[in-house]
Amino acid sequence: MATVVLLFDLMGTFVFALSGGTLAVRHRLDLFGVLVLSCAAAVSGGLARDVLIDATPPAALADWRYLATAIVAGLVTFYRHEAIERMRNPVQVFDGAGLALFAVLGTDKALAFGLSPFAATLLGMLSGIGGGIVRDLLVVRTPVVLQAELYAVAALAGGSVVALAYMAGLPMAPAMVLGAVLCFGLRFMAIRYGWHLPVARPPESE
Numbered sequence: 001m002a003t004v005v006l007l008f009d010l011m012g013t014f015v016f017a018l019s020g021g022t023l024a025v026r027h028r029l030d031l032f033g034v035l036v037l038s039c040a041a042a043v044s045g046g047l048a049r050d051v052l053i054d055a056t057p058p059a060a061l062a063d064w065r066y067l068a069t070a071i072v073a074g075l076v077t078f079y080r081h082e083a084i085e086r087m088r089n090p091v092q093v094f095d096g097a098g099l100a101l102f103a104v105l106g107t108d109k110a111l112a113f114g115l116s117p118f119a120a121t122l123l124g125m126l127s128g129i130g131g132g133i134v135r136d137l138l139v140v141r142t143p144v145v146l147q148a149e150l151y152a153v154a155a156l157a158g159g160s161v162v163a164l165a166y167m168a169g170l171p172m173a174p175a176m177v178l179g180a181v182l183c184f185g186l187r188f189m190a191i192r193y194g195w196h197l198p199v200a201r202p203p204e205s206e
Contacts, residue, residue: 004173005105008180009046009059010069012101017042017070019094020135021077022084027139031078037138038074039067041098045130049106049123053113092191095132095144099155100184103128104176107159117163124159125152128183149190153197158183 020041024034043060050058060066077084106127110120129145129152136143145151158179165175189195 005108008101008176009105010065012098012105013042013046013060013066013069014073015094016045016098016102016131017073018077018084019098020131021074022081022094023135023139023141024074025077025081029139034078035071035074037135038077039070040138041131041135042070042073043067043131044134045102045106045127045132048130049110049127052123052126053110053115055109055113093188096154096184096187096191098131099128099151099187100158100180102131103155103158103183104162104179107162107179108172108176111163111166117167120166121156121159121163124162125155128152128155128158147199149194149196150186151190154183154186154190157186 017038021034021038023041024037027033029037043066046060046066047058050056050060103124105124107120107124109127110123111117115123132151133143133145161179161182162172162175165172186195
């Protein structure tokens with residue numbers, strides 16, 4: 001089980017790093033900038049989660065494979081960005097995949113450290129959205145989580161599946177897969193059909 005969790009964690013790291021690298025290339029950053037954005041998108045959410053649950057040193061710093069995976073994804077994006085850009089909506093798709101994987105893995109890790117299901121779900125959401133927030137702030141863009149279709153809500157839904165399975169004493173591996181599929185499905189459908197929460201509309205000036 002530990003090996004499976006690590007594998008999914010590295011997959012989430014890779015796809016989030018791809019989203020960061022793709023955004024960096026779109027903003028015409030140099031190689032160092034692309035690697036910085038890739039690593040920031042990949043590990044920021046996990047770093048925040050681990051600090052909050054006192055899992056120190058954070059996994060992204062204690063295990064070289066996380067940063068190495070993010071760097072590889074950044075290099076792939078820098079040198080093969082045209083191939084990645086040919087994919088439909090690459091930043092959003094990669095971001096949605098990373099969101100799903102990190103939301104369920106973050107919830108599971110928080111539960112393992114003794115947090116309540118509710119708190120674990122919130123930290124799962126933080127794991128999923130933290131990297132995207134840092135990524136967007138580094139290129140001076142309004143974070144997607146504050147304006148996109150069902151972003152944080154999708155992460156909450158995926159984490160909730162894991163938390164509910166924990167409360168019911170059900171096997172965690174199938175629950176994590178189901179939670180990730182639900183989160184990604186919601187995010188993908190929201191992108192495709194424009195599902196979103198009500199948006200604040202200030203009154204027009206007279």
